[in-house]
Amino acid sequence: MKDVKISIKNLNLYYGTKQALKNISLNIPSKQVTAFIGPSGCGKSTFLRTLNRMNDLIDSVNITGEVLIDGIDIYDKSLDVVNLRKRVGMVFQKSNLFPKSVFENLVFGLRLNGIRDKNILLETAETTCKQAAIWDEVKDRLNEPALSLSGGQQQRLCIARALAVKPEILLMDEPASALDPISTAKIEELIHDLKTKYTIVIVTHNMQQAARVSDLTAFFYIGELIEYDKTTKIFTNPSFKQTEDYVTGRFG
Amino acid sequence: MELTKKKRDVSGFLLISSTRILFFFLILILLVLIGKIFIEGIGIISLEFIFDEPKNNMTEGGIGPAIFGTIAVTVVMVLFAVPLGVFAAIYLSEYAKDSFFYRIIRTSINNLAGIPSIVFGLFGLGFFILFIGKNLDEVLETGLLFGQPALLWASSTLAVLVLPIVIISTLEALNSVPKSHRDASYGLGASKWQTIKSVVLPQARPGILTGTILAISRGVGETAPILFLGCAFFLPSLPVADLCIWGYCIPMINPTEQFMYLAYHIFILATQSSNPTKSLPLQYGATLVLIALTILLNITAILFRYKFRKSLGRN
Numbered sequence A: 001m002k003d004v005k006i007s008i009k010n011l012n013l014y015y016g017t018k019q020a021l022k023n024i025s026l027n028i029p030s031k032q033v034t035a036f037i038g039p040s041g042c043g044k045s046t047f048l049r050t051l052n053r054m055n056d057l058i059d060s061v062n063i064t065g066e067v068l069i070d071g072i073d074i075y076d077k078s079l080d081v082v083n084l085r086k087r088v089g090m091v092f093q094k095s096n097l098f099p100k101s102v103f104e105n106l107v108f109g110l111r112l113n114g115i116r117d118k119n120i121l122l123e124t125a126e127t128t129c130k131q132a133a134i135w136d137e138v139k140d141r142l143n144e145p146a147l148s149l150s151g152g153q154q155q156r157l158c159i160a161r162a163l164a165v166k167p168e169i170l171l172m173d174e175p176a177s178a179l180d181p182i183s184t185a186k187i188e189e190l191i192h193d194l195k196t197k198y199t200i201v202i203v204t205h206n207m208q209q210a211a212r213v214s215d216l217t218a219f220f221y222i223g224e225l226i227e228y229d230k231t232t233k234i235f236t237n238p239s240f241k242q243t244e245d246y247v248t249g250r251f252g
Numbered sequence B: 001m002e003l004t005k006k007k008r009d010v011s012g013f014l015l016i017s018s019t020r021i022l023f024f025f026l027i028l029i030l031l032v033l034i035g036k037i038f039i040e041g042i043g044i045i046s047l048e049f050i051f052d053e054p055k056n057n058m059t060e061g062g063i064g065p066a067i068f069g070t071i072a073v074t075v076v077m078v079l080f081a082v083p084l085g086v087f088a089a090i091y092l093s094e095y096a097k098d099s100f101f102y103r104i105i106r107t108s109i110n111n112l113a114g115i116p117s118i119v120f121g122l123f124g125l126g127f128f129i130l131f132i133g134k135n136l137d138e139v140l141e142t143g144l145l146f147g148q149p150a151l152l153w154a155s156s157t158l159a160v161l162v163l164p165i166v167i168i169s170t171l172e173a174l175n176s177v178p179k180s181h182r183d184a185s186y187g188l189g190a191s192k193w194q195t196i197k198s199v200v201l202p203q204a205r206p207g208i209l210t211g212t213i214l215a216i217s218r219g220v221g222e223t224a225p226i227l228f229l230g231c232a233f234f235l236p237s238l239p240v241a242d243l244c245i246w247g248y249c250i251p252m253i254n255p256t257e258q259f260m261y262l263a264y265h266i267f268i269l270a271t272q273s274s275n276p277t278k279s280l281p282l283q284y285g286a287t288l289v290l291i292a293l294t295i296l297l298n299i300t301a302i303l304f305r306y307k308f309r310k311s312l313g314r315n
């Protein structure tokens, strides 16, 4: 595999005494879309959250193993988590815009970094909105409450907000699961465009979506990585029976 | 079968109707109380009554200094209680781990709200005046300045009294901020404090404000805790002193003075008047002002909470 961006080695994760991820190893390539699929509760979100250490926020979590980004262990004691999360952006299943204006949502990450210059803020807001294909819809509504946007617009604004921090990696946890087909198509198109600049990891329950947007697909089952391969291979000629049953919808 | 169902219906009916009757009585008592005070008190209310000082051994004049004293004490109380309470709540909800120690603190806060207020008065006298005040005087060599009853100590004691109100309502407000908003903030690379400051606190602000208002309305109605702490029968001057910085002087609340207090003033009018018939209307007037003040504060708090709930319901 060319150009590994994230390398996970023997990762185990426990919620208290319950093991949620079992000895997972895989390499995620740079500037590609990698999809995680698997039945509900198999640990996809948990795994995604280990990649930007969001699981640190849960007291009961214990992790062993290594996650290397550009060869550096992100669980190293000396690593700055805040800085890591700026490099590894995240989009959540349910849009979680702040009850602030559209503009304030967009520049939230910049303000965290102490950027006050109105021109820079506006410029970033515009470029990231264009990247997230939402500029035309919000350019006249920057000062309106973000929560007055439609669900699909909110989710794309979340993506724009994440992009504004200029991450290298974008983690998306079922970003389109609550959206209508048109909004979903927009987001898929967007993922396709973003691939040129970002390494994207996406969790999805939608097989067609995984097949459409991703280059590589990883299939998880009860905390284990069963199969990880090129998306075309996973969907046409999987090596394992479990994978085949899942992608063909024989269990779910 | 038939019988038991009937029976349950009867007891249910009895329970509901007796509750209704009790409820009705409660409202009636409240209405009579407020109505009586309003009718008797409204006649005397005027600008002079609000701003003038008591005259002629408290049988004439107004309640100006008592109102001023109440506001002054309350302002200083808020300055102590709100920052302390808010930070305590932030610590408890965002930083403290669920430990034995933590649970003791939580229990203490809840129980603090149930202590009789006179106990707070004695605590204030013992702790603030005799311990802190006396020692301050000794260390700062100020003579007898802090080690005596004064507005500062009354406000401090009331602050301790209302602290649980502030802490509990702030905790409630902090807990109502959705986890998804915190996740969003952390996900964008915010530190814990940045998340609290720019996501959690702005959303909790109306709740904190509600707590503050409730604390104020509790504070202005109290008499017992400040009885020994500088609350005066009558004072010829307001607890004010000029604060001068670089030659500019502005009149400020002087926290080392004694003060008059509306709730205490009512008590004085009722019990210590030289001519009860003449001071009775004054007493009604003062009571009306106090009640109007607390009701107004409570309504504001309710409105805030309503607005707060509504803004939360939107997402």
Ligand SMILES: Nc1ncnc2c1ncn2[C@@H]1O[C@H](COP(=O)(O)OP(=O)(O)OP(=O)(O)O)[C@@H](O)[C@H]1O
Pocket: A015, A020, A038, A039, A040, A041, A042, A043, A044, A045, A046, A047, A058, A060
């Ligand atoms: N905070 C938590 N505390 C304890 N257990 C948890 C926690 N979060 C998740 N789990 C458990 O870990 C396992 C994996 O959960 P996870 O959310 O990662 O699944 P998922 O694959 O994302 O599922 P879905 O497709 O439904 O989103 C589940 O059994 C879940 O119950």
Ligand SMILES: [Mg+2]
Pocket: A044, A045, A046, A173
């Ligand atoms: Mg999930």
